[in-house]
Amino acid sequence: MATTNAGDECVFEAIALKKEYDDGQVQALRGVDLRIHTGEFVAIVGQSGSGKSTLLQMLGALDHPSSGQLLYRGKSLEESSDLAAYRAREIGFIFQAFHLLPTFTALENVQIPMFETSRPVAERKTRAMELLKAVGLEKRVHHFPSKLSGGERQRVAIARSLANGASVLLADEPTGNLDSENAGYIMDLIVNLHREHNVTLVMVTHDMGIAHRATRVIAMRDGHIVSDGAGVPSAVS
Amino acid sequence: MTFLSIVSRGLMRRPVRTGLTMIGIAIGIAAVVALVGMSRGFQTSWTNGLKTRGTDIVVSNMGSALTPKPFAATQADKIKSLPHVAAICTLMVDLISVEKADMMIVSARQWGGFSWGNLKIVSGRLPKDEKEKAVVLGQTAADVLKKKVGDTLQLETDELQVVGIVDGGAIVENGSVILSLSLYQEITGNDGKINVIDLRMTPGTTKEEAAELTERINSLVPEAKAVSAGDNIRNSQGYRIINAMSWGTSLLAVLVGVLGVMNTMLMTVFERRQEICILLAVGWRRGRVVRMILWESALLGFLGGIGGVVLGVIGVKILITAPAIKGLLEPDLNAVLLAQAVVISVVVGVISGLYPGWRSSRLMPSQALHG
Ligand SMILES: Nc1ncnc2c1ncn2[C@@H]1O[C@H](COP(=O)(O)OP(=O)(O)O)[C@@H](O)[C@H]1O
Numbered sequence: 001m002a003t004t005n006a007g008d009e010c011v012f013e014a015i016a017l018k019k020e021y022d023d024g025q026v027q028a029l030r031g032v033d034l035r036i037h038t039g040e041f042v043a044i045v046g047q048s049g050s051g052k053s054t055l056l057q058m059l060g061a062l063d064h065p066s067s068g069q070l071l072y073r074g075k076s077l078e079e080s081s082d083l084a085a086y087r088a089r090e091i092g093f094i095f096q097a098f099h100l101l102p103t104f105t106a107l108e109n110v111q112i113p114m115f116e117t118s119r120p121v122a123e124r125k126t127r128a129m130e131l132l133k134a135v136g137l138e139k140r141v142h143h144f145p146s147k148l149s150g151g152e153r154q155r156v157a158i159a160r161s162l163a164n165g166a167s168v169l170l171a172d173e174p175t176g177n178l179d180s181e182n183a184g185y186i187m188d189l190i191v192n193l194h195r196e197h198n199v200t201l202v203m204v205t206h207d208m209g210i211a212h213r214a215t216r217v218i219a220m221r222d223g224h225i226v227s228d229g230a231g232v233p234s235a236v237s
Numbered sequence: 238m239t240f241l242s243i244v245s246r247g248l249m250r251r252p253v254r255t256g257l258t259m260i261g262i263a264i265g266i267a268a269v270v271a272l273v274g275m276s277r278g279f280q281t282s283w284t285n286g287l288k289t290r291g292t293d294i295v296v297s298n299m300g301s302a303l304t305p306k307p308f309a310a311t312q313a314d315k316i317k318s319l320p321h322v323a324a325i326c327t328l329m330v331d332l333i334s335v336e337k338a339d340m341m342i343v344s345a346r347q348w349g350g351f352s353w354g355n356l357k358i359v360s361g362r363l364p365k366d367e368k369e370k371a372v373v374l375g376q377t378a379a380d381v382l383k384k385k386v387g388d389t390l391q392l393e394t395d396e397l398q399v400v401g402i403v404d405g406g407a408i409v410e411n412g413s414v415i416l417s418l419s420l421y422q423e424i425t426g427n428d429g430k431i432n433v434i435d436l437r438m439t440p441g442t443t444k445e446e447a448a449e450l451t452e453r454i455n456s457l458v459p460e461a462k463a464v465s466a467g468d469n470i471r472n473s474q475g476y477r478i479i480n481a482m483s484w485g486t487s488l489l490a491v492l493v494g495v496l497g498v499m500n501t502m503l504m505t506v507f508e509r510r511q512e513i514c515i516l517l518a519v520g521w522r523r524g525r526v527v528r529m530i531l532w533e534s535a536l537l538g539f540l541g542g543i544g545g546v547v548l549g550v551i552g553v554k555i556l557i558t559a560p561a562i563k564g565l566l567e568p569d570l571n572a573v574l575l576a577q578a579v580v581i582s583v584v585v586g587v588i589s590g591l592y593p594g595w596r597s598s599r600l601m602p603s604q605a606l607h608g
């Protein structure tokens with residue numbers, strides 16, 4: 001189903017979200033209010049240092065906010081007793097620097113998140129194989145990351161983010177380390193996931209061309225949201 | 238891919254460091270195996286020696302030395318006619334240097350006593366009488382001293398004739414120079430002195446009766462202590478010191494291994510900070526990360542332990558061929574000791590992994606993944 005319309009259910013709700021580093025010396029988020037709905041494709045833009053990555057990390061529960069509220073499907077993440085399960089099952093995170101484990105093959109990297117599921121070992125391998133096939137890497141499954149190109153590494157990372165069937169993808173400049181050809185391929189891959197599987201997608205990018213494929217563009221500066229183009233239709237048909 | 242393959246991959250990423258750490262722990266474990274195996278071997282060899290002599294109770298004063306303190310031979314007369322005593326044999330047992338051997342067991346036995354009974358003649362004969370200036374040698378002793386029947390042996394200042402080579406049935410017996418008690422007393426100027434009484438009980442003596450007998454002996458002969466043959470050496474202070482020292486020394490070596498494993502695991506956690514953050518970011522529970530670290534260090538300990546056992550056993554086999562030790566003891570490398578050594582090593586591994594594991598569990602996934 002190729003839809004870019006936002007569903008009604010609120011996936012994320014941030015209320016006065018703040019994040020400080022170094023005992024308050026750095027204020028990365030200075031009070032962010034935000035709602036993201038099921039099936040949205042939100043692009044976050046802004047200058048370097050404006051707090052985009054920090055916001056994404058809060059959404060992915062990779063760190064704790066300093067203050068404010070962050071709800072996932074109506075439930076506070078801070079009060080959640082099992083953030084590991086949240087990271088493992090609900091969220092797929094894609095990093096600019098890929099962050100694959102260097103001592104494991106592509107196939108093994110994709111299986112890593114599956115350790116937090118009850119899926120039998122043999123099945124994990126089959127599923128990882130399918131996921132790698134879906135990103136066009138069936139011929140490279142036994143390669144170590146160091147033997148893969150940047151684009152291929154990011155494809156492994158995408159397969160990994162889908163390992164446990166995440167309904168939300170958080171991507172932090174996923175094409176930032178890639179040449180334009182690979183970047184185009186990776187973008188298509190991610191956008192297709194959003195479209196075809198109704199995955200909610202939040203992507204940090206500095207590429208306005210990419211941002212225009214989103215259903216909504218949020219601009220940040222100095223830890224604030226300065227514009228939120230909610231409802232602005234996507235430039236992509 | 239199983240959890241164990243993740244664990245072993247962690248160790249394989251730095252094969253040289255893993256190997257060196259394993260060698261470190263293996264040396265410690267080898268020390269445990271060798272030292273404890275030798276000191277236990279000393280005990281079992283001694284006990285076996287007593288058993289083949291047919292001794293049920295040993296009366297001696299095992300002070301802090303390895304050989305018992307001498308006392309008057311007349312004390313034996315008090316014991317002779319006690320109930321349940323079948324026979325006694327007085328001895329003077331010494332550990333002295335004989336010719337080129339630094340440590341040799343000299344076992345001087347009451348002429349006609351039962352302790353001669355177990356000696357099987359391999360060549361030659363036993364002494365003709367208690368005054369003949371003659372010795373018989375256990376097979377290993379003959380080997381170590383390079384003597385055969387007809388040679389002379391210098392004992393203290395006297396020249397004695399080697400008249401026989403015997404098989405004593407136990408390693409201590411075979412490692413001994415055996416001669417008549419009165420001859421040895423004469424040579425050493427220890428007239429009327431003995432330091433061991435071997436006692437054989439009448440058949441069918443119950444445990445309670447044996448205990449009563451030892452108690453009676455202990456009150457009759459206060460300068461010595463009667464113990465059942467099996468307990469004899471274990472109760473000696475000298476043996477206890479050796480045993481404690483061998484454990485102490487080897488555990489010290491193990492401690493060095495612990496520091497090595499701990500250092501390696503800490504380094505591993507530091508240099509894999511980013512990877513641990515990745516594991517946490519994709520949803521691994523902290524407990525699983527800690528378990529990974531603990532399993533890694535346990536596996537390191539296990540492999541080091543296996544290596545140590547092999548090293549220790551080989552080391553001991555080489556060590557006992559050394560002339561200074563040959564014939565004194567048979568190392569006791571039983572399966573329990575070897576298993577104990579491996580268990581110690583695994584425990585060492587787990588303990589060494591605790592702090593690094595705790596460190597890893599305190600990482601926040603965002604910490605190494607910015608950008
Ligand atoms: N772990 C950290 N420690 C200290 N300061 C940080 C940390 N992470 C981010 N910052 C700071 O927070 C601000 C926002 O960073 P970030 O969210 O990475 O911005 P962006 O992704 O928009 O470039 C920057 O000033 C950055 O230096």
Ligand SMILES: [Mg+2]
Nearest residue numbers: 052053054608
């Ligand atoms: Mg950033």
